[in-house]
Amino acid sequence: MSAREKPRLGVFKFSSCDGCQLSLLDCELELLAVTDAVEIAYFLEATRKDMKGPFDVVLVEGSITTPHEAELIRQIRKSSKVLITIGACATSGGIQALRNFADVNGFLDIVYARPDYIETLDTATPIADHVQVDFELRGCPINKYQLLEVLNAFLNKRKPNIQNYAECIECKQRGTVCVMVAKGVACLGPVTQAGCGGLCPASHRGCFGCFGPMETPNTTALADRFLNELGQDKGTVLRAFRSFNANAPAFREESLKHE
Amino acid sequence: MPDRQAVIDRKDLGALFTLLADEGYQTIGPKPYDGAIVYAPISSPEELPKGIGDEEEGGHYRLTQRGDAKLFGHTKPVQGLKAHLYPARQKLWSAEKAGHGFRVVKDAAPQPRYAFIGVRACELSAMLVQDRVFEGGPYVDKGYAERRKNCLIVLVTCDHAGNACFCASQGTGPDASEGYDLKLAEVVDGSRHVFVTEAGSDKGRAILSKLSKQDAADGDVKAAAANLEAAAKGQKRAMIAGVAELLAAKLESPHWEDVAKRCMSCGNCTMVCPTCFCSTMEDATDLSGLKAERTRKWDSCFSIDYSYIHGGPVRNTAGARYRQWMTHKLSHWVEQFGVSGCVGCGRCIIWCPVGIDITAEAKAILKGA
Numbered sequence: 269m270s271a272r273e274k275p276r277l278g279v280f281k282f283s284s285c286d287g288c289q290l291s292l293l294d295c296e297l298e299l300l301a302v303t304d305a306v307e308i309a310y311f312l313e314a315t316r317k318d319m320k321g322p323f324d325v326v327l328v329e330g331s332i333t334t335p336h337e338a339e340l341i342r343q344i345r346k347s348s349k350v351l352i353t354i355g356a357c358a359t360s361g362g363i364q365a366l367r368n369f370a371d372v373n374g375f376l377d378i379v380y381a382r383p384d385y386i387e388t389l390d391t392a393t394p395i396a397d398h399v400q401v402d403f404e405l406r407g408c409p410i411n412k413y414q415l416l417e418v419l420n421a422f423l424n425k426r427k428p429n430i431q432n433y434a435e436c437i438e439c440k441q442r443g444t445v446c447v448m449v450a451k452g453v454a455c456l457g458p459v460t461q462a463g464c465g466g467l468c469p470a471s472h473r474g475c476f477g478c479f480g481p482m483e484t485p486n487t488t489a490l491a492d493r494f495l496n497e498l499g500q501d502k503g504t505v506l507r508a509f510r511s512f513n514a515n516a517p518a519f520r521e522e523s524l525k526h527e
Numbered sequence: 528m529p530d531r532q533a534v535i536d537r538k539d540l541g542a543l544f545t546l547l548a549d550e551g552y553q554t555i556g557p558k559p560y561d562g563a564i565v566y567a568p569i570s571s572p573e574e575l576p577k578g579i580g581d582e583e584e585g586g587h588y589r590l591t592q593r594g595d596a597k598l599f600g601h602t603k604p605v606q607g608l609k610a611h612l613y614p615a616r617q618k619l620w621s622a623e624k625a626g627h628g629f630r631v632v633k634d635a636a637p638q639p640r641y642a643f644i645g646v647r648a649c650e651l652s653a654m655l656v657q658d659r660v661f662e663g664g665p666y667v668d669k670g671y672a673e674r675r676k677n678c679l680i681v682l683v684t685c686d687h688a689g690n691a692c693f694c695a696s697q698g699t700g701p702d703a704s705e706g707y708d709l710k711l712a713e714v715v716d717g718s719r720h721v722f723v724t725e726a727g728s729d730k731g732r733a734i735l736s737k738l739s740k741q742d743a744a745d746g747d748v749k750a751a752a753a754n755l756e757a758a759a760k761g762q763k764r765a766m767i768a769g770v771a772e773l774l775a776a777k778l779e780s781p782h783w784e785d786v787a788k789r790c791m792s793c794g795n796c797t798m799v800c801p802t803c804f805c806s807t808m809e810d811a812t813d814l815s816g817l818k819a820e821r822t823r824k825w826d827s828c829f830s831i832d833y834s835y836i837h838g839g840p841v842r843n844t845a846g847a848r849y850r851q852w853m854t855h856k857l858s859h860w861v862e863q864f865g866v867s868g869c870v871g872c873g874r875c876i877i878w879c880p881v882g883i884d885i886t887a888e889a890k891a892i893l894k895g896a
Contacts, residue, residue: 298814301813301814301815302814304814304815305814305815416814417811419814420811420812420813420814423814423816424812424814424816426810426812429809429810429811431830431832432830432831432832433794433827433829433830433831433832434791434792434793434794436793436794436795436798436880437793437794437798437825437827437830440606440615440794440795440798440799440825441615441616441798441824441825442615443565443606443610444561445560445561445562445563445565445605446588446605446795446878446880448586448880449586449587449588449877449878449880450561450562450563450588450589450605451562455880457793457880458791458793458795458880458881459791459793472561482793483830483831484792484831484845485791486788486789486790486791486792486845488788489788489789489790489791489881490791490880490881492881493586493880493881497586497882
């Protein structure tokens with residue numbers, strides 16, 4: 269394939285920590301294969317090269333938290349054939365969506381010496397609330413192998429092998445002993461989408477829900493278990509559901525029940 | 528005539544491991560790991576869970592100290608031997624681009640030779656069920672068949688029932704009459720620590736002939752029998768009789784929606800079930816598109832993708848998915864494979880994060896009749 273025919277890739281950042289686009293750089297050896305397969309046209313974390321659109325594939329990290337971002341994402345959408353959002357911020361609003369549960373002006377007054385310099389929205393929202401998204405890749409951060417798989421699938425015009433079932437399936441495939449059953453540790457695994465490979469339970473911690481709600485999340489059943497069998501109080505249950513994916517509808521609704 | 532029973536002294540058990548290793552087997556047995564007993568590669572009896580028992584209930588599992596020297600005083604490991612005979616992830620073949628088409632490259636890696644030590648009767652029953660699934664009928668899973676043919680089974684009978692056990696009501700344990708190569712019954716009486724042993728196959732007889740042993744004493748055989756009886760009588764759970772017919776008649780029971788309120792569709796029951804065999808195929812390419820690979824992975828009937836056909840998934844509600852799992856396991860499995868898909872190990876009860884109990888659900892459906 270000649271360089272001219274290579275698909276043009278853009279990587280854009282909105283309100284986020286940069287960790288997900290870093291996952292692309294973290295691909296190391298595979299990164300060479302990526303650069304063979306695509307022309308990196310815009311990726312400020314990796315290169316100062318600032319090429320204009322249109323783009324064949326765009327990866328978008330971060331959530332929409334300012335009026336400027338709300339406008340910018342529309343422009344990016346217009347110049348992209350395929351738009352893929354990456355990470356909890358871009359797919360649900362991220363940790364900054366905690367503001368959605370409170371008055372944003374309260375935070376402004378506490379955090380900034382001159383709140384009047386700050387122009388922000390009342391909420392942090394996922395990209396899909398603003399523009400059409402072709403694929404959402406979950407995670408906080410995303411799993412680099414899943415990122416490669418998604419890029420690969422779009423380049424080869426096939427369906428990405430990304431599962432939407434519960435994290436428990438990955439734990440069992442890996443042979444991890446269930447921390448909730450064998451240790452009484454509260455774990456969001458049964459309501460969280462697979463993708464991380466079961467990192468936390470393999471390190472004796474409960475799942476924190478980084479990959480957001482799985483396809484059919486029964487959060488009520490899990491919250492009941494936390495409250496009635498694992499001895500958690502309502503505040504702890506609320507905080508379990510209100511973290512990196514606080515604004516994902518299933519987690520948001522569950523946390524609101526425990527206010 | 529059954530083989531005459533012999534005993535192997537505890538101190539001579541190591542020789543079994545050495546012998547199996549010498550004969551090219553990879554020895555797999557129960558081992559304490561991360562607060563549980565799991566099947567793992569072990570190379571000597573010293574790695575067995577000495578004096579360790581387990582406590583089990585719906586959604587609950589803890590290791591306990593038995594206060595004795597038994598090596599097999601636990602009930603059953605977290606996951607069965609399914610993971611060895613039917614791995615969670617298996618590459619089936621790969622392909623390379625060739626001209627306008629592609630060339631298939633078969634994965635010709637030799638299959639492992641496992642010696643499974645400490646297999647329970649329910650576990651063995653589960654293997655016999657999976658044999659029907661993978662080897663019955665015209666389409667044999669060759670990889671499974673080879674691993675299964677290669678393997679050697681050292682069954683160890685149970686000395687007590689776990690709280691989730693219900694093999695007695697399923698007719699799958701706690702004793703086994705076929706399918707093993709060696710059967711051991713562990714007897715500890717004061718300082719005497721022996722394994723009442725019998726061979727169940729030519730392979731087993733050949734192994735046994737090379738081991739140091741004595742004739743079993745009356746007390747040993749009686750103790751082994753008493754242990755087995757305790758394991759059968761001590762079972763607190765039981766599957767209701769006639770469950771296959773009952774479930775077939777109760778597909779519209781309102782109880783399915785009751786289960787759906789508790790069931791999280793997480794799939795844990797299907798993952799730990801030693802007979803569940805559902806899988807999905809994953810086709811992947813490399814970035815260049817010049818190489819492709821097909822992988823078979825464990826899947827679960829609790830996932831949406833599993834029943835996805837043109838237009839959408841067939842089983843949209845948790846009730847429908849639970850009904851599919853339970854009625855398949857206990858009812859139409861019998862029509863499909865000639866036996867029940869449930870061996871009564873109780874793993875689905877223990878490892879369900881919210882403790883849903885298949886025996887209790889069956890009773891509830893019966894009551895609602």
